[in-house]
Amino acid sequence: MDRLRIQGGRPLNGVIQIGGAKNAALPLMAASLLTDNTLALGNLPHVADIATMIELLVELGVEVSMNGQSTDMSRANRGSEGRLLLLSARNLVSGTAPYDLVRKMRASVLVLGPLLARAGRARVSMPGGCAIGPRPVDLHVAGLRRLGAEISLRDGYIEARAPGGLTGAAIMLPKVSVGATENLMMAACLARGETTITNAACEPEVLDLAHCLIKMGACIEGAGTDSVWVSGVDRLGGAKHKVLPDRIETATYAIAAAITGGTLDLIGTRLDLIRAVADKFRAVGIELTIRENGVRVQHVGNRLEAVNIQTRPYPGFPTDMQAQMMALMTVTEGVSIITENIFENRFMHVTELARMGADISVKGNSAMVRGVSRLRGAPVMATDLRASVSLLLAGLAAEGETVVNRLYHLDRGYERVEEKLAACGAVVERIC
Numbered sequence: 001m002d003r004l005r006i007q008g009g010r011p012l013n014g015v016i017q018i019g020g021a022k023n024a025a026l027p028l029m030a031a032s033l034l035t036d037n038t039l040a041l042g043n044l045p046h047v048a049d050i051a052t053m054i055e056l057l058v059e060l061g062v063e064v065s066m067n068g069q070s071t072d073m074s075r076a077n078r079g080s081e082g083r084l085l086l087l088s089a090r091n092l093v094s095g096t097a098p099y100d101l102v103r104k105m106r107a108s109v110l111v112l113g114p115l116l117a118r119a120g121r122a123r124v125s126m127p128g129g130c131a132i133g134p135r136p137v138d139l140h141v142a143g144l145r146r147l148g149a150e151i152s153l154r155d156g157y158i159e160a161r162a163p164g165g166l167t168g169a170a171i172m173l174p175k176v177s178v179g180a181t182e183n184l185m186m187a188a189c190l191a192r193g194e195t196t197i198t199n200a201a202c203e204p205e206v207l208d209l210a211h212c213l214i215k216m217g218a219c220i221e222g223a224g225t226d227s228v229w230v231s232g233v234d235r236l237g238g239a240k241h242k243v244l245p246d247r248i249e250t251a252t253y254a255i256a257a258a259i260t261g262g263t264l265d266l267i268g269t270r271l272d273l274i275r276a277v278a279d280k281f282r283a284v285g286i287e288l289t290i291r292e293n294g295v296r297v298q299h300v301g302n303r304l305e306a307v308n309i310q311t312r313p314y315p316g317f318p319t320d321m322q323a324q325m326m327a328l329m330t331v332t333e334g335v336s337i338i339t340e341n342i343f344e345n346r347f348m349h350v351t352e353l354a355r356m357g358a359d360i361s362v363k364g365n366s367a368m369v370r371g372v373s374r375l376r377g378a379p380v381m382a383t384d385l386r387a388s389v390s391l392l393l394a395g396l397a398a399e400g401e402t403v404v405n406r407l408y409h410l411d412r413g414y415e416r417v418e419e420k421l422a423a424c425g426a427v428v429e430r431i432c
């Protein structure tokens with residue numbers, strides 16, 4: 001298993017290229033199942049989750065090529081050149097998303113809606129829980145049933161059928177769910193009649209998916225708000241679409257600048273994607289300024305101020321930035337209360353940060369972080385994607401050496417992280 005070794009205490013200064021959003025790319029790739037034409041996706045990040053989704057789509061019969069060459073898994077995993085992915089679901093050969101793939105990546109459930117809408121049947125393994133919580137899919141299933149699907153849960157699989165096709169319906173999501181909104185929006189595109197999804201997720205990745213579906217011929221209004229309207233069409237065509245910048249990668253590297261006292265130019269991204277995070281950064285004492293092709297992040301003043309954080313669905317503070325913000329709060333002046341409102345168990349990074357000298361106490365879904373003057377490097381264990389990058393951030397600020405183990409968690413969502421950081425002055429190396 002790969003590890004990262006970091007010698008901390010150096011300010012980061014330089015330029016970092018932000019990639020396409022993993023959490024936009026995954027539903028966009030699933031959308032290729034909705035048409036027998038070719039979907040061309042640009043600005044794809046080379047991260048492990050993308051390779052897993054390629055593996056799943058290929059298993060279903062989708063022809064996938066990157067920059068025109070056929071994509072075998074090793075190339076996709078090795079971060080081969082180019083970021084253009086061509087997907088063609090002309091001949092679907094299977095309707096089953098198997099357990100060994102779904103357990104690797106929960107987002108595999110996003111093939112359920114498109115498969116059902118296109119082929120009238122789907123068999124998708126229940127994703128099971130993961131480190132941050134049980135991660136049920138009851139909202140996906142209930143919504144598809146509203147669209148007329150017959151769904152049973154058998155032997156750990158979701159068995160779904162819609163032999164006569166899907167029928168539009170009014171769907172009210174009792175809880176905001178990004179994945180359920182995306183699955184249902186995709187399925188509704190090929191349903192007969194109109195569908196409304198209320199209490200829909202408003203994340204930019206949902207809007208990006210809708211933009212792509214509309215290019216493919218879908219009739220969608222209101223995406224990006226909490227009320228989405230879809231009028232079904234008989235078929236969808238191909239399209240070309242560039243994946244929007246990764247707002248979580250953007251905010252993560254912004255914290256890398258702040259926690260090391262440096263200045264970074266993050267290019268290929270937009271400040272409006274991280275408004276809630278930017279508001280908190282300003283209160284901490286981190287200045288964000290718009291540059292011609294991105295955002296400049298610099299740490300102004302002397303010490304950073306502690307702030308309180310409540311994670312909320314977009315446009316609130318994103319849960320995917322909670323662990324990274326906690327790393328920053330461990331070295332600020334004062335006390336910060338961080339409350340995780342989205343997932344049940346997203347404090348796995350707390351004990352590892354404590355090994356580095358952080359002063360954090362957890363009660364229920366809240367963590368109280370008392371700032372310390374300096375963290376000390378230590379060997380730490382990654383447990384999930386965002387926890388792992390939080391430990392890396394702490395290691396960049398800590399005195400001495402930090403080794404982050406189980407790097408496969410980090411590789412799921414961050415592309416070439418050690419290269420990007422080393423180019424800005426970090427002393428970090430991957431130990432294979």
Ligand code: EPZ
Nearest residue numbers: 023107135136137138139140176177178179320342343385
């Ligand atoms: C997406 O996950 C993201 N993943 C997550 O990013 C992100 O943290 C999450 O949205 C919330 O913003 C992708 O887009 C691939 P949800 P998703 O459905 O869709 C509960 C990362 O680090 N729920 O919005 O799975 C659920 O348990 C990942 O990049 C149900 O109860 O999240 C959670 O408590 C982590 N029933 C809440 O809703 C359901 O059927 C929000 O989950 C579905 C969800």
